[in-house]
Amino acid sequence: MIDQSTDHTDNTGATDFAARLRDRGYRLTAQRQLILRAVERLGHATPDEVLEAVHEEASAINVSTVYRTLEVLEELGLVRHTHLGDRAPTYHSTVEGEHFHLVCRNCGRVTSAHPEVADGLVKRLEAELGFVADIGHLAVFGRCVDCESDPIGHEHGHEHGEGH
Incomplete structure (x- = not known):
């Protein structure tokens, strides 16, 4: 966190x-x-x-x-x-320090993730493509753990902001 x-x-x-x-x-x-x-x-x-x-x-x-x-x-x-x-x-x-963002497409929750979480991707981009990524602007879209565990796919009443 x-x-x-x-x-x-x-x-x-x-x-x-x-x-x-x-x-x-x-x-x-x-x-x-x-x-x-x-x-x-x-x-x-x-x-x-x-x-x-x-x-x-x-x-x-x-x-x-x-x-x-x-x-x-x-x-x-x-x-x-x-x-x-x-x-x-x-x-x-x-x-807050350097971080990137995880955005739930279902409930809209935004979670800040530490850059180390993306180290594998960042290193691979540089090694294979010669590209140095600025992950501070990165937003990864998907489903948060709460929405993913809901088999019916109801929207959860999360606040938009820091989450998990």
Whole structure:
């Protein structure tokens, strides 16, 4: 499982975040802090979900600000995105550490998997095809253990997010 106890916006992290922004010519704004905190709190979220979470604290922020800020945060290495289906890109904090995603086609549960799980595939891609994989953007679709064990195939009432 992934430890999510670290926070980029604590007393020491805020300084690091501000320094990263300044080094790239950006200012540390309250909006950027709110958006980063929302991504960290939500785990995996689309820009619309981030906007909804940010509106709990600041209703004046609009969706274009969220998209622009997510781009800046990704450029700074504070968030990453992946595509977990037909919806908008899903962003997650890099605080979680490198991982890839397992997405249940039945219930929609997203589970984070440690990169070591894919070592065999990654090494084989490099050895046989000369391809170095960036698995941080990888999403593997299938059925979670709960759905797979249900012979009738009912949808389970799982929350979308970290699971198993």
